[in-house]
Amino acid sequence: MQKKKEKLLNKIVKRDYKNELESILEKKTFDENAKNLLLNILYKIESSYKDYEKVKRHVETKEEYITRFITMIKENCENIKICRMNSEANEILGDRTFLVEKDIKRIICYPIERKLLYCIAKISKNDKIIKDDYQIIDKTLSNAINFGNNIDTVEPLRDFNGYSWTTIRNEIESVNYNLLYQNLRMLLGYDFLEKWIDNKEFIIDYMEMFKIRFEEKYGAKNQKDFITIMKKLSMLLELKYNPKEREEYEKQKKEIEEKLDKIDNRQQFIQMITDQKRELTEEIKIIDETVNNKEMLQKEYIKRNEKLPLQKKIFSARILSKLMADERAEKIEEIERLNQLMNPKKFVQYKKELEEKYEYLKLLDIKDLEKEINKMTIKLQKIFLKCYKTIISKIENKSEILDYIYEFRYYCLLPFSEEKNINEVEELDKELKETREILIKKAQELKVIIPISKKEEIDDEILKNIFNIRAISLEEIYIKLIKEKDKYYIQFFDDDVFEEKIEIKEMGNINKKDLEIKFNKKIKIFT
Numbered sequence: 001m002q003k004k005k006e007k008l009l010n011k012i013v014k015r016d017y018k019n020e021l022e023s024i025l026e027k028k029t030f031d032e033n034a035k036n037l038l039l040n041i042l043y044k045i046e047s048s049y050k051d052y053e054k055v056k057r058h059v060e061t062k063e064e065y066i067t068r069f070i071t072m073i074k075e076n077c078e079n080i081k082i083c084r085m086n087s088e089a090n091e092i093l094g095d096r097t098f099l100v101e102k103d104i105k106r107i108i109c110y111p112i113e114r115k116l117l118y119c120i121a122k123i124s125k126n127d128k129i130i131k132d133d134y135q136i137i138d139k140t141l142s143n144a145i146n147f148g149n150n151i152d153t154v155e156p157l158r159d160f161n162g163y164s165w166t167t168i169r170n171e172i173e174s175v176n177y178n179l180l181y182q183n184l185r186m187l188l189g190y191d192f193l194e195k196w197i198d199n200k201e202f203i204i205d206y207m208e209m210f211k212i213r214f215e216e217k218y219g220a221k222n223q224k225d226f227i228t229i230m231k232k233l234s235m236l237l238e239l240k241y242n243p244k245e246r247e248e249y250e251k252q253k254k255e256i257e258e259k260l261d262k263i264d265n266r267q268q269f270i271q272m273i274t275d276q277k278r279e280l281t282e283e284i285k286i287i288d289e290t291v292n293n294k295e296m297l298q299k300e301y302i303k304r305n306e307k308l309p310l311q312k313k314i315f316s317a318r319i320l321s322k323l324m325a326d327e328r329a330e331k332i333e334e335i336e337r338l339n340q341l342m343n344p345k346k347f348v349q350y351k352k353e354l355e356e357k358y359e360y361l362k363l364l365d366i367k368d369l370e371k372e373i374n375k376m377t378i379k380l381q382k383i384f385l386k387c388y389k390t391i392i393s394k395i396e397n398k399s400e401i402l403d404y405i406y407e408f409r410y411y412c413l414l415p416f417s418e419e420k421n422i423n424e425v426e427e428l429d430k431e432l433k434e435t436r437e438i439l440i441k442k443a444q445e446l447k448v449i450i451p452i453s454k455k456e457e458i459d460d461e462i463l464k465n466i467f468n469i470r471a472i473s474l475e476e477i478y479i480k481l482i483k484e485k486d487k488y489y490i491q492f493f494d495d496d497v498f499e500e501k502i503e504i505k506e507m508g509n510i511n512k513k514d515l516e517i518k519f520n521k522k523i524k525i526f527t
Contacts, residue, residue, distance in 0.1 A: 017042060017066050024074045033082040033111060038073065041113050041157060045069065048160035051472045055165055057407040059190055065156070072124040078105035080116070102127075103311055114158045118173065121153040122146075131202050135353065136360045140234040143242070147174060148181020149197055165470050167415065175415040176237050176373060180230065182414055183384045186407065188213060218387040226383045233376045235360045240369055253361040256354055263351055273338050280331045287328045291321050374417065378427050385431040392438055401443050406474065408439055409467045423468055436464055447527055451516045458514065462490055465502055466525060475526045481519050493522060
């Protein structure tokens, strides 16, 4: 209710976002280039957001978006350096186009508006939004959702200019992460994802909430299938975009393989537990001796600080003593966990956790990473479309069907890879056709789209093209059916401007009696 009141108030009292941003920038030590770029971003967002909102549907309002943009600058950016050729900042960047340093709230970036906006989104994120309990995917899935959200944040600026909608694939930081994020947004809603990403603590387990919400909406099997593939895909994408992490994952894989081998031999497993407990006990003893001996504590203080970067230095021996007390508590907790493993139930659970973790680490053995990512992404899209059909099958009114026609058109034009969009992926033809047919049939039943013919296959063959057109407003689209020699064509018009002429294949000879529209007559598709 409060949110509705705020939206109504915003409509009555128009906020001056330019003044709001300028007042914040006055208190910042950004250079003039940075301030001008930020004001330009705001101006372009204000100009383009209406089209973005119309095309994409089910997104935050312009007021919510701009408020978030200004808040991110206010709370998370202390220093923004715009990089020029032959400058000191240019040397820091090297072959990168930007650098985000969260610990000191600094951004170094070339004077590219979409890159700067991406940096602002990135600097505002928690690195981890999933509990450690989930192992491996706590990092890979956190990265996937954060990365996708950063790309999503830039979209109104990147793809919309106030009069057209254009997506250039190589301007998207990752089409893989973007597609995964858009799947989640369309199935679970942007508001749920924003709350998940903004969650500063782990009091709420959003991963568990995600599972529950997904199952309630789409059923247990779809939930299990989608989440399993999503986790594996997040691991594959981690290997693609963060190859430096491979060494650490290889190390973990080797350790788990050794543990699993020992688990199969009860005697070896007991010996492994005993050895680990002995090591931990010895480490606790050393901590106790160090904390209770000023000379030893001072030596440890110097030793640790020699290895730490400036921003992570330990400021005093007293702080070190507290850190070591925390380390001691963790080791005692680990000993307790090892003791519990001797319990048969805990042992079974432990083995299951190792096997689940190993399932993701086995992906390190894949030779052709791109091929596997492609295969896994197709699997995910098939489940996504299965779930999406559940949503649209429940539509009951005109405004909803129009929203989902727009949204499905947006989905069809999402980049699937560097070479093609979703609607060009042959492996998804069947699922896309089924989804499209449900939408068209519902739209005609609700009198949102005019009937083209008395045959569903002709309607689909002609109307499927509206999901491939980048006109901002579908309601303004007209069509004209043309016959030239033995071929049939459909022409699309947007505000009387000729858009496209497409051959209608696999139609055979159209019987005029089967048509609800006339040849060579311009007809408005949406009622």
